[in-house]
Amino acid sequence: MSAGELNTVFQGLGTTVFTVMSGLAVEHEAINLGQGFPDTDGPEEIRAEAARRVVEGPNQYPPMQGVPELRQAVADHDRRFYGLEYDWQSEVVVTSGATEALADCLMALLNPGDEAILIEPFYDCYLPIIEQTGAKVRVISLAPPDWSFTRQDLEAVFSDKTKLIVLNTPMNPAGKIFTRDELALIAEFLERHDAYAVCDEVYEHLTFDGLKHLPLANLPGMRERCLRIGSAGKTFSLTGWKVGYISGPASLMAVIAKAHQFITFTTVPALQYAVALGLNQSDDYYQGLANELERKRDHLRSTLEGIGLPVLPCDGTYFLTADIAKFGFNGSDYDFCKHITANAKVAAVPMSVFYHPETNDAPNSLIRFCFCKKDEVMTEAADRLERFFAKG
Ligand code: PMP
Ligand code: GLN
Numbered sequence: 001m002s003a004g005e006l007n008t009v010f011q012g013l014g015t016t017v018f019t020v021m022s023g024l025a026v027e028h029e030a031i032n033l034g035q036g037f038p039d040t041d042g043p044e045e046i047r048a049e050a051a052r053r054v055v056e057g058p059n060q061y062p063p064m065q066g067v068p069e070l071r072q073a074v075a076d077h078d079r080r081f082y083g084l085e086y087d088w089q090s091e092v093v094v095t096s097g098a099t100e101a102l103a104d105c106l107m108a109l110l111n112p113g114d115e116a117i118l119i120e121p122f123y124d125c126y127l128p129i130i131e132q133t134g135a136k137v138r139v140i141s142l143a144p145p146d147w148s149f150t151r152q153d154l155e156a157v158f159s160d161k162t163k164l165i166v167l168n169t170p171m172n173p174a175g176k177i178f179t180r181d182e183l184a185l186i187a188e189f190l191e192r193h194d195a196y197a198v199c200d201e202v203y204e205h206l207t208f209d210g211l212k213h214l215p216l217a218n219l220p221g222m223r224e225r226c227l228r229i230g231s232a233g234k235t236f237s238l239t240g241w242k243v244g245y246i247s248g249p250a251s252l253m254a255v256i257a258k259a260h261q262f263i264t265f266t267t268v269p270a271l272q273y274a275v276a277l278g279l280n281q282s283d284d285y286y287q288g289l290a291n292e293l294e295r296k297r298d299h300l301r302s303t304l305e306g307i308g309l310p311v312l313p314c315d316g317t318y319f320l321t322a323d324i325a326k327f328g329f330n331g332s333d334y335d336f337c338k339h340i341t342a343n344a345k346v347a348a349v350p351m352s353v354f355y356h357p358e359t360n361d362a363p364n365s366l367i368r369f370c371f372c373k374k375d376e377v378m379t380e381a382a383d384r385l386e387r388f389f390a391k392g
Contacts, residue, residue: 009131016124017334017353024338025347031373031381034337034347036172036318038372042236043285046278050241053270062269064261066094066245073276074230074245081204082215084223090250093257094272096264097242098202098231102166103129104259105198105227105246110135114163119149120362121173121354123200126166135163139356144321144366145312147176151185158189164196165189167216170203170316173354173368177211177315180219187219195225196252202231202244205286207316208294217247224249227256232275234318237289237372243267243275293318293372300371303382307389318372321351325365333364344388346381 014020021034041047065071068088075088086092095101102125110116112134118126119140130137138157140149165186169178178186190197197216204213217226227248233239246256300320304311309322329336333350341347348367355362371378 007132009128013128017349018124021337021341021347021349024341028342028345028347030341030345030347031377031384032347033369033371033373033381034341034349036370036372037239038237038318039374039377040237042238043278043281046236046238046274049277050270050274053273058269060269062266062272064266065089065257066092066267067269067272067276070094070245070272070276070279073279074247077230077279078228078247082218084215084217084228084247086247087250091247091253093246093253093260094267095244095246095260096267097233098200098229098244099125099242100260100264101229101231101244101246102126102198102200103263104256105229105248106130106135106164106166107133107263108252108256108259109164109196109198111163113161115159115161116163117157117165118356119165119167119171120356120359121351122166122356123168123172124353127356130166136161137356138162139359141355141359141361142174144174144363147171147174148182149185154185154189158193158195160193162193162195164198166198166200168200169216170201170207170213172203172317173319173321173349173351175312175314175317175319175321177207177213180214183214183216183219186216187222190225191221197222197226199226199228201228202234203317204230205235205289206293206318207290208297209315211315213316227252232271232278235286235289236275236278241268241271241275243271296371296373296375296378299375299378299382300369303378303385304369306382307386309389312366318370319368320371321366321368322348323365324367329365333367337367340385340388344384346384346388 018035025032071088071092074092075086078084110133114135116130116135232243304322312321314320337348351366352362
């Protein structure tokens with residue numbers, strides 16, 4: 001059988017940058033500030049609940065849309081944090097991670113010939129999933145340091161074929177939280193073109209400096225057009241669990257549930273019960289998580305600035321971006337990340353991989369560091385970077 005017979009989207013793809021850089025980090029015994037995952041597991045109470053449920057059951061197929069306890073907890077969470085009202089029975093679906101949630105939403109909404117808008121830099125899984133549906137991707141390209149856009153930028157990509165926009169806020173890799181004004185502009189275009197928004201809000205609770213996440217669904221008229229995606233991986237520092245959730249209007253959720261039923265059908269029941277317990281944690285838990293990450297961001301920022309690397313603003317997420325232009329490195333940002341992984345023994349991720357392959361002016365001197373690691377690990381990473389860059 002020749003490779004030509006395989007799927008045209010997937011056979012052409014490389015391995016994700018996260019997998020590549022994590023592999024290199026292991027190979028070179030580097031501290032892995034590339035792939036975004038914490039090195040401490042989330043609350044013991046939540047993990048203990050998962051363990052108890054595995055032992056005591058139930059361990060058979062749970063309800064297709066998710067166990068009632070978790071769907072209720074998601075609806076309660078959305079009301080508590082954003083004042084958004086969703087009916088837990090018809091407007092919430094539990095998925096195996098936000099990645100599956102994204103696939104469910106995009107497959108349920110898109111037809112061949114539709115257009116889907118991505119805001120670049122964008123998280124890696126959006127593009128292949130959209131391409132697999134046969135829809136065409138239109139790109140709004142944002143530039144540092146404020147990663148903002150204008151009315152003209154939206155006019156250039158919205159058309160009568162626009163079916164949806166994917167909006168990731170707080171945004172990976174840029175660390176940006178979209179402002180109310182920016183959201184209002186997007187809302188205006190969604191109304192005008194009768195389009196939807198797939199809102200990737202996995203970093204909703206990882207926000208800093210007193211800034212709060214604002215879902216697009218909160219803007220007037222937007223609840224009916226938005227699908228809100230969350231992830232227990234980020235909210236409870238349990239990225240390996242792959243438990244996600246979608247909230248949205250019943251008319252859309254009914255079709256999204258059809259996609260979900262043939263992609264994974266269900267998600268591990270024990271983890272669902274444990275995440276339900278998690279979502280009901282007190283405000284102290286949520287604030288504590290954000291405060292802790294803010295402190296880690298500040299630590300990494302002072303390290304990078306200390307070695308002369310300018311950093312971009314970071315309002316949320318796990319990620320801080322540094323500008324390496326002044327080193328005049330002879331190679332791409334990807335080469336630079338491989339270079340410091342092998343030689344400084346600290347891994348990072350290049351910004352250019354978050355751009356569409358056809359974008360000509362993707363940045364080549366920005367690299368993303370992940371800061372959700374133990375203090376001693378961040379201190380060791382700081383020492384290694386300081387030693388390496390002091391050598392010139
Ligand atoms: N969206 C973004 C922006 C992410 O950074 C991630 C991180 N993994 C995901 C979606 C996927 O989340 P999950 O691990 O729950 O599938
Ligand atoms: N979201 C994580 C990141 O941006 C990676 C998740 C993954 O490896 N799929 O680093």
